[in-house]
Each structure stands twice: as structure tokens, then as C-alpha cells.
Amino acid sequence: MEGVGKSYFGNRVLANVNFSLKKGQILGLVGENGAGKSTLMNILFGMPVIQETGGFEGKIYIDGKEVSFNSPFEALEAGVGMVHQEFSLIPGFTAAENIVLNRESTTYNVLVEAFGDRLRTLDRVEIRKRAETAIDTLNVDLHPDMCVSEMPVGHKQFTEIAREIDKKRTRLLVLDEPTAVLTETEAAILLKSMKKLADLGISIIFISHRLQEILDICDTIIVLRDGEVVREFVPEKTDLMSIASAMVGRSIQGQSQRTQEDADRTSGEIILRVENLWVDMPGETVRDVNLEVHKGEIFGIGGLAGQGKLGIGNGIMGLYPSGGTVTFDGDVVPLNDPMAPLSLGIAAVSEDRRGVGLLLEEPIAWNIIFTALQVQNRYLRSILGGLVRIRDAAAIRDCAKHYIQALEIKCVSERQRVVELSGGNQQKICLAKAFALDPKLLFVAEPTRGIDVGAKKVVLDTLREYNRKNRATVVMISSELEELRSICDRIAIIDEGRVAGILPATAPSTEFGLLMLGKVQKTRERVTA
Amino acid sequence: MGRIKSFIEAAGWPRIIIALFLLGLFVIAPFVEVRVDASISDTLVRFGMNGVMVLAMVPMVQAGCGLNFGLPLGIIAGLLGAVTSVELELTGILGVLAAMCIAIPIAVLFGWAYGLLLNRVKGGEMMIATYVGFSSVAFMCIMWLLLPYKSPSMVWGYAGTGLRTTISVDGYWIRAISDFLSFQYGKYFYFPTGMFLFFALLCFLMWLFMRTKIGTAMTTVGSNPDYARASGVNVDRMRTISVILSTVLGAVGIIVYEQSFGFIQLYMGPFTMAFPAVAAILIGGASVNKATILNVVIGTILFQGILTMTPSVINSIVQTDMSEVVRIVVSNGMILYALTRVVKVKSR
Amino acid sequence: MKYSLREQISHFLVQYAVPIIFVLLSIVAIPLSRFSTEYLVQEMVARLARDSFLVLSLLIPIMAGMGLNFGMVLGAMAGEIGLIFITDWNVMGVQGMLLAMIISTPLAILLGWMCGAILNKAKGREMVTSFILGFFMNGVYQLVVLYGFGNIIPIKNPALVLSRGFGIRNVTNLAGIRHCLDDLFSFNIMGITIPAATFLLIGAFCLFITWFSRTKLGQDMRAVGQDQDVAGSTGIPVERTRIISIVISTVLACYGQIIFLQNIGTMNTYNSHEQAGMFAIASLLVGGASVSRATIPNVFLGVILFHLMFVVSPMAGKYLIGEAQLGEFFRVFISYGVIAIALVLYSWRRHKERERARRSLRGAE
């Protein structure tokens, strides 16, 4: 088999990405969230979302032949296997059953003649044998008869990989952050198995945030940033620092937007103090966070996905089970009660815009005023001599119109349903909803996710302006470091549910990068120790 | 053309067909010697009788609890009120009011318990509601036999205990609400003004309620529970309130129904009463998670219109009673249509 | 994983709460009813033969994750239409029964396909949809049988037709095939008649289900039942598999209804099928099955316990309170109550599981 070559030219999310991978080699793919890793893999794997959004540019070659997959099934046919972050396993089935899922070994019986191949009987013995072979190839300790629902998470991962191995055609295996959910020992076993697979001639694309792992096992390392390959490394000739800086390090002029005025800002007294906060938010667990936010500043919270930065805002807002002490403006904020922070003057813009942030089926006006109506009893008027208070339609309309104008929300009227608006305009409505509360402190989570460049600027400017004009404190949570650095005064980086460090926004980006990859430091400490 | 098309799309084919069908029935009626005025009067009376029970669907639909197939629970509360009122020998408007006053606290209690139950089974409300309704009716069958009611006009003559299947309210409070300001026009046309005023009053109160802080919160819970929670609304409490409200309206609704109908139907009487109410509000344009008072009014008129007109008109044409079949097909077909509409699945 | 004995017992009690309650109720009610043991055993044997097949037809959709198939009444309707035809043609005995099965099969397949397609449009609320679909099709059935038969579809036998000249009577006499299967070969043990042929058929069907679950199709169904998205992503045709499961269930319900009615001997033309669905579902749940898991032992245990309660309760009510009707209402309450409780438990458990699944996502530490 000649070398697997792939070149590929795109733009916007991905631009002009070229790389090649030889048989039996492991390619490490690293990059920040949103750097384009998933998009790249989706293209490679023929996910329908690529076709739906107008296909891709460039060419992919496997074994020297040009390929273009229209569905994951075609990719599977061609020998591309992928293990996603989310498991694709049937919980009630055993490991063996999952490994051979929809490719079961069957034997003939007479009813097949009448009703077709789906009535073939399962060959349990053969299935078990195949599963054992695959597991042996991986060289892990996994019992084929174990039920997936009773497995520890590492075994689930092994089951998934074993499935790909069992597909005889698999020559290229994509592993998307396989070690993220594993314990140290499990991860070590997995890495060993990967090496073994590579020796068997299967090429692997390995995506991970744990740089040490990448350094340990990959033959080549590619760093993606903003949809471009920024550097290509050979592990022997590099170290963690240079990879980390390549990942996050946008060139220094990234800070040029900051004005003199920004530098002169002085922060007031502490308005929000967070002590020993833990939040049980699935996928974003916060373990032990201590923070102090000063009055009038824009405080940024950054970090890689899944490290818990989103959990902080949601936890304080009472949306997920949490504990610890949160003090706001001298008052202790009761946790686990969404009403409490709202009535104290804390508002939040959720990162899950369509899920939590908006009433998609309701008009714009209603979206904007609802929280203020519930929390502060505004936009109500008395009727029947004060007996009942009902919605004040006129006040609501005026309020909605005010924000539509102020935030340049593009819509037909304030009665238009939110679902019909674009992502950017929906985000503006989320902001309007928070502004309508007149908050003293505003949490904004991922304000620019999924909206176009123009809208991004408007949203960030609005936030900045709101902070300046109303002297309101803003806590902005974002995965995009540069965005944080362009608007915040101080930035905290969260890693593994804890604060890795708090730096002024003017600190060099490599320092942020190192904080984000704090796990790497720890690993290295352990190695040296 | 485009406007017609979009109108059809908005209203949905089944509703258009049903409306045209009803219109057709009214057009044909004079030709087959069915009196239109009598038919209209019948339709109106039945509209008034059933309207409140259809209105009872609104709060639960709005709060995202789905169609209230558990309406029999409210109806049972209403029946208890009605039976007690007769036992106390109360007559006229006083009797009806007493029935309601007794029924409402019971309905609140039932609704509260029912609401607690539904909060534990989010996502499976409709099927469970159906069977909770069914089993509560069956349970009450036992209770009707055992409850110590004594009034000779209600218990079985020979045994002296156990309530009868059908109890006449003639002599107590038959048409106590209906006859308020009602008038007769000609031989066939009767207009139950009181019942309409009462229905309008309830509609107005509902309209008002939906505009209060709680009502707004309830609608929001139905629209997006996560949004509501993030805005400081207690989702479970809103759902419970909606269920209580629905149950209370069911109780009031059955009393209105009985005073016009003239009989209290016990035992298996309330068993299937949820279905016409559900069908009516769906025909009126509601979906599984959105309903307005306009839906209630339109739906009840259309549905009851069909129920009134099919027996008389179709029977005159084909000399066969097909009303039963038409009723089953129309009402269940409508519910089926609503259930298979794609509704966005909310992430939890 | 090891559980302590205490945990095992409590797990057992929770899992089998419904059957245990029924056993206890029966222990109280049987002496009260003053029925002789022989009578009860004979009744149970007869009812086991009569009802098991109908209940078994519910298993496959449960396997495919579609919950209790309230749409089985569609199959029952198809079976009844077959029976009307053979009664009209005066085909008797086992031949008549087989012929009824054969002619109603295409109809059952058609109805099952339709039902499956509709349920695919209402994912996540299959049960309530199939429930309403049952009512809806009942209307259509009435339209066909009450107005179509004797009009569009010729019926020769005047004994079947209403006096107005078309439409089938409320009660159809199935004297021709009455007990034909039960009596094919039956024997007596200690004065109790055992319809061996029927039990053989039921036994064969149990084997079929066991075998079926070991085929590729059966495996696909279980996969689809547990996680549609995962099954779909590995290339299993999810929608088609779901439809097939409903088709099989409908056809089997059709046969079940024919077996049921050959035992009864008369057919309540417009009501038999509705009760069939309701009884079958209640029986299955009484046997300890849930909406997502049901086994063959559940079926037999359920049929026995449910029908024991059913036979005993009116007489128990009569002797206890002097009111037979009370017992009758009680058993109605039980039938519906069991379904309600089973549904609540299922939803509640699913709720809990979802929460637990969420917690397991918390990460490795």
C-alpha cells in the first residue's frame, strides 16, 4: 500500500489544509476549540452536514485514488473508521454484540428463502470469536460478554475501537479525543493499543488536548488554528511549549484593538466573590472555583471545552446542582434557586441560545420582557380596580421597540417569532432580555458562538458599551481566547473544573495557552517526579 | 392562489374538510326537510353544554402537559358536587352554585394530586392521563355504590342504597343557568342565553388569567421549560397549577352540561367524555402544545355542529344512522392527525 | 457486580410489585368467592388457551422499543373480518379457522404496515398514538362492516345480516368453528379438560419468538428498541424495522383473536376487538412486564393472575358485601388501574435513568 495522501483546500472555517499520512503512522491533530478539527473530520468521514451546507473544496486521496464520500457509510466502505466523542453503543447489548453491530455473523436457515437475509440466524459462537480477536488485537482486558451499560467508560471506548478493528477494511482510524474520558491507566492502555494498531498497518488520526500523549505516540503532529495548518511538527524535534504556543498564539498584534482608555481603567471594589464553587453540569463539571470580580470590570473566563468554564455561570444562576459560597454585593446568593440571583440583580445570557435562551415559537417582545416581568413584576398593569394585574401590552411593545432599535435587531416587527430570525439577531435578543433586567452583574456565555462575523462585532461592541455606560459588571465566558483578550480586563482560565490562573488581558497569549493546557504541566511534573 | 394555499397550510387539511363538510350539511339540510332553525338551535345548545369542558383543555396544553385525557377526574369532582347538591335538595340557580362550590374544592384536591403525578412522568403525560382517567372512573363506580347518599330520587328504589345510573335533575336545577334571559323564537329556536353568558364569562376569566404573571409563566413553561426555569419560574408549580385549573374547569363544565341536559350520568358516564373535548379543541386549530380561546370556540361549534347535523341530515339522505361512525372517525381522526404532526422535541 | 441479599430482595419486590399484589389479592379473594378449586383450575386452563396467543403478540413491538402495541386491535379487526367471511361461506371446523387466518393475513399486514408508518411519524408517543389509532380504525371498521358488508361486499347468509338488508348483526354466531381447535385433541386430567392442540400451537409460537429473537432481524429490533440513533448510524434501517415489528404483531394479534373467538363461539361484532386489546395489555402487565421489557413467562403468569382476579372478584364482592356489581366494578378498576400504574412506573423509571445517565457523563474523576 502506498502512502495515504490527502490534500484539501477550503476557505472560511477551513482554508487550504494540506497534509499526508503514511500507512501505519499516527498523526496527531491538535488545535483549540473551533480551530476546524471537527469540520475537517466531518469532511473526511462524509457526514451529511457537509453536503447539506454546500460540500467542500479541495480533494482527498486515499491510496492515491481521489475519494469524496457522500455518507458515512461510503467512508466505512472505503476503510475509514471513526470513533466519536459520543459513544455509539447499544446499552443493553454485550461488548461482543456491539462490536459486530449490524455486521453479525449469521447462518442459513430455510426461512431465509422466503423472507430474505434478515431472517438468518445469529451465529453466537462466531460472533464471540470475532469479538475476542478484535479485543486481542487491541490487547486490552475486556470481557466480550459484558453488558455495555455496566461498563466503566474506558471499556466503552475500547468496545468502540474494537468495532472499527473488526471491520476488516479499516485502514484509517480517526479517534476524536478518545482519552478525554479515560483515567490515566486506561489512557495508557489505549495509547499502547494504538501503537500496536499502527504496527499492524492501520493509519490513525489522533485528536487530543493532552499534548503529552500526542508527543508520546504520534509520528507527525499538525496544529490547526482558525482553519489553517499553522505548523507541522515531528515529535522528536519539538516540545510542549512550542506546540502550545502554536495552538493559541495568534501573533501579538491581536491586542491592537485595545485602546489607551482600556489600559487606564481602574476597577472598583469586589462585587462578586465565589468560594469553593462546585457545579454538577454534565460535560462541564466545576470542581472547586474561587474567583473575585470587581465592580465595573469585564471579567473573562476562558478554557478548553469540557473543563467547566460554562458550569460557573450556570451554577451561580441556579440551573444545575451546585454548592459553595457565592457572595454578591455583600449578600450571599442562595444556590440552586434560579429566582435568587435574578432578584439580586444578576442576569445571564445562556450559551445554549436555542435551548435555554429563547422562546423560539413566541414573539420577539415576549422574549425580551418575560424575565423582567417574572422577576421584577414590570410590564404589568392593574385592572378591575387593582384586583388583577395583567400584561401591559403597550409598555411591552415600547420596550421591545427600544431594544430592536438600540441593538439593530433585523426583524419585521416586535411580533415576529424568534425562530424566524438569524443566529446573530437571536443573540441580540438574548442580550436585550438580559439588559431589560437592568442587571448589576451580567454573565454572558459564548456570546459569539455560531453567528457571523458582522454580528460578532456588534455583540461585542454592545457588551463593551453596556459595561461603559451603565457601569455594569460583565462576566464573559468564551472558548475564544482572542475574543476575551480583546474586550476583557482580566481573564481567568479554567482547567479541570478549577481556576488555573487569572491574568490581565494584556498578558502574552502563550501564557494563556500554558494555563489552558495545565493538565500537560501536571503530567510533566508527574513524569519528572 | 398563494394566499389560499398558505391559508390551507396554516389551517391544515382536516380542519378545512371538516368545516366544508359542516357547511355542506347546512346547505343540504333544507332539501331533505331538516329544519335549519332547529338544527342551529341544537348546535348552539350543545355548544354551550360542551364549551366549558373544551375550555378546560387550554391550561394544560399551554403549560406543555399535552391534551388532558384525564378530564374524567375533573368530571368526577363535578359529579360529586352535583349529587351532593341534589342530596341537599337545593333547587334553581342556588342548586347549581352549590354544586359548583362543592365540586371546586374537590377538583382542586384531585388536580393537585394529579398534577404531582404528571410532574413525575414528564414526556408520557397523555397515555398516563388517559388511564388515570379510566381507572378513576372505574374506582368511582365502586364509590357510587357505597357512598351514603339517601335522597330517594337518586338511589335505587328496591335496595335503598347505591346511586342510580342516571339521575334526573328535573325539579332541582334543570336549565338553571341556561334559562337565565333565554328566549324562544318560533317553535323550534331556543337560545340558552344564560349558558352563553356563563361560558363567555369563563372565557373572559381565562383570557385574563393567561395575561397575568402566572398565566404568562405558564405559557412560557409550555413553550420552553428551560427558558422558563432560567427566568426564575418554578416549572413544576406552573404545571401543577395548570392541571388544577383544567380539573376545576372540567368539574364546572360537567355541571353546566348536566343542568342543560337534565340528567346526571354516573358510573361509566364520564368514561369517554375527554375524547370529544380533545377532538373539539384540535378541530378548532389547537396543536398538542398550543391552544387559544378562539380554538375552543371555533372547535366546539364545528365539532358539535357535525354531531348535531350528521344524524339528521345524513339519516334523511341514506335512511341510515351513520352519526355514530362519523363521530368516531372525525373525533379520533382529528386526534390522530394532531399526534402525528411533527413537534419539536425539547432537549431536557 | 455483586448485590447484597437485601438489595436483591428489594430489587425483586420492586420489579414484581404488580404480580405480588395480584397474588395477595387472589389469596384473599379466592376463599371469599367460594369457587371450587376444580372449577378455578378448569377456568384458568381454558383461559390460558384462549388468551395467551393474543398476549404473546404484544412481545415483539416491546422488543423493538415501541411500547405496548395498543394498535393490536387492528389485527383483531382483521381476524374478525376473516371470521365473518368464513361464517358467510359456511366453512366449518379447523378448515374454517385456517381459512379465516389465511384470508385475514393480507388485511392484517396492510393494517400493520399502516399502523407502523403512522407510529414512525409519532416517535416518542407511540402508545397514545396507537391507542387513538385503535379507536379511529374502530370507526372505519364499523363503516365497512355496518354499511359496506351486504352492500358493496356481498353477504349471502341472511343469518349474518341485519334485517334492514345490509350490515352485520351485533352478534355473529361462530357455531361452525366453535371449539374446533380446542377439541382437535384434548384430554382429561383429573376431571380437567386440557385443549392440547391449542397449547401446542401456543408452544410452537413461543419457540418462534425465542428463535426470532436470535435472528438478524430480531437482533436489529432489539438494537432499534434500545437506541434508534445508534442503530441508524450503523446502517440498520430503523423505520423499516419498526414497521416490520408492528406488522408481525398485528398479524399475530389477528391469529390470536381468531383462536380466542373459536373458543368463545360467538362474536360481538363491534366490541370483541376492543376488549381484546385491553385484556391482553392488562394481562401482560399483571405478569410483571413493563413497557420496555417483557418475557414469555410474564405472559403466562399474567394471563393466570389477571383472569383469576377476573373470575373471582364478582363472586367475592357478592359474598363480601352482597353486591356482585361491586366486584365487577372492582375488576374494571383493576384492569385500568394496572395499566395506569405500569405506565407511571415506566415513565418514572425512565426519568430516573435519564438522570443517572446524565450523572455518568460527569467525567472520569
Place this chain on the structure above:
Amino acid sequence: MKRQYVIDALILAALVAFSIFLYHSGKGYTLIFDNRNITLGEKSYKAPEYVQVTLDGKGRPLEIMGGDRDIMTVMGKKHVLKVDILSDDEETVMATIERPFTVRYDGGNLLNIPAFLSGDADWNQRIELDIAPPKEEEPAQEAIPGAEKPK
């Protein structure tokens, strides 16, 4: 795939054939055994005083006096009819005639015993059955009160 269709078609055909067989073998006929004097065309036959009729050698024989008739329902068209002519004391069998026959008409068949004994081809005649519609009897199964369709 093609093979499967062929086999499916064969199975279907077999099922249809089987249905036809079931229809014929299972169809019920009403036979009326008529032990009366009869004149068919030129010939007259006299009914014996007392006969025993056995069909297919199964079941309890029908005992028919002269001038009487009896009724029986059978499945399928082909049968063997055995007639024993008994003496007056109803004990001695005086003669036995056994012959296969095919039922000729749907619905009612009037079978004349004397003509059968004499071997007349016209012994099987058509008869209009006057079937009274059965009483609307209550079905034997338990009904759940109120478990009817929703209103």
C-alpha cells in the same frame, strides 16, 4: 433476490391452493335424510319402516322411521353413506347398503333414502332452507361495562 421472489410466489400459490382445499373440505352442507315414499319420474320408491343412517362410519347413527326425516350438518362434499334397514323390532339388520356419494347443492340437500336404496340418480335434491335468523343472544364473554368506543 430473484430467487426469493420466486419462492415467495410459490409459497403464495401454495397458500392459495391450500385455501381452496380448505374451502372445499371445510364447507358445511345441511343434509336432510328423508325416509318417505317418493316418485321420481316414472318410478316410485317405498320407504322402509325403519332405517339407521351412518355417515362416513362415524358418530351415532340417525334412526329414521318411515315417513320421517332427520337433519345433519356435514363438512366437505364427498361422503360414504351407509343405510341399515332394520326389522320392526328394531334389532335385526335386514339389509345394509353402503355407497359413496357427492353432495350436489350448496345450502340444503334433500336426500331421499328409498331412492338411494334403489340407486336412483336423482335421490339428492335441492331444498330451500328456511333459516330463521338466530336470536340476538348475549355473547358468552365478559364485557367490561362502558368499554365501548369514545363518544
